[in-house]
Amino acid sequence: MAEGTQTRDGRRGPAVPLPAAEAGFDAIGLARHLLRTVRSGALATLDPEDGTPFVSLVTIATDADGTPLMLLSRLSAHTRNLLADPRASLLFSAGGKGDPLAHPRLTVTGRASQSEEPRHRARFLARHPKAALYADFPDFGFFALEPAAGHLNGGFAKAAVLRADELRLDLVGAESLVAGEAGAVAHMNADHLDALALYAAGTGAEAGPWRLTGLDPEGMDLLAGDRTARVLYPEPVREMGALRKVLVAMAAEARGGGEAGPA
CATH class of the missing domain: 3.20.180.10 (PNP-oxidase-like)
Known part of the structure; x- marks a missing residue:
């Protein structure tokens, strides 16, 4: 019952995540809040040898539009996996006291690619100042996860799915x-x-x-x-x-x- 008991017709049963606009709570606002406030999360990648899912802990920042940013070492298994297959997902979890499943969390799926964009570097290091100690090591590089979709669990009976354009801000005109x-x-x-x-x-x-x-x-x-x-x-x-x-x-x-x- 961790996903709640929400259904499209209002009857009690296993939760079916609704589109954000139909969720009955501010799913877009909560998802964007998690993107902007959570500084570390679980990165899931795929082993290129046999497709085995591999999950690791990474630090996260965001670009101006909310695109997740990471600083990864090519010596790490998750980076080698991404360079072979860019499909990935990131889990943003607010955490807190009590039952971990009572707190909101967001999974963002998409494709990760290495970035040379100076703004990505600046925004990441502003969010993680200590990372400046190793950011220029030759094996490290900045990566951006291009969101495809999001799955939000806002706590009991609060679940929603989000499109990429609901996760990120439109920067046209800004x-x-x-x-x-x-x-x-x-x-x-x-x-x-x-x-x-x-x-x-x-x-x-x-x-x-x-x-x-x-x-x-x-x-x-x-x-x-x-x-x-x-x-x-x-x-x-x-x-x-x-x-x-x-x-x-x-x-x-x-x-x-x-x-x-x-x-």
Whole structure:
């Protein structure tokens, strides 16, 4: 009964995961939250010799659109498997106290390929700063998992399947925001740690120190040690001018209506 008792006709029975739009809860929002906040997960690959499934633990970040990113060594079995057969899946599990099956988790299936995109490197290392110690070793490389579909279990009686376009953000029209991300992140971390602390507190997160690791049209990713926080804007933004206005308004509201905020 771990998948719940949800059926298409409402009768009690084994759960049939519904399309995200029919799931009866915010399946897309929860799936994207897991993508952005979980920093490690189980990577499943296929042994090229006999097709045996092989599962290993990897660290994860995301691109601006939510595409999962990994830093893998070619000395590892999972990397050799991917280079022979790119089909893979990643399990994102929130974890927590009590029954592990009571907490949400997301499986993303797709194909993984090595990436030379500088933004992938930057976003991964921002999320996993200690990985900079070995990221340039000759056997390591960055990989992106191109999502094909997602399977979400949000807890008891909450299951949904998601399309690739429901997992990832559409970045059309947000090119200037993506291009300006690095500068905005550096500026916020240098001059507005107080605002970042307010944003994190607004999600219910404990005190930091919090720093910004990435931003996108839907929200911001924060990190404090090994803890993460996902901050959503009141409404999506697609260019830097709109982002600044939203961040100022969010900081002002968190401070109780004052006008001071990120500049």
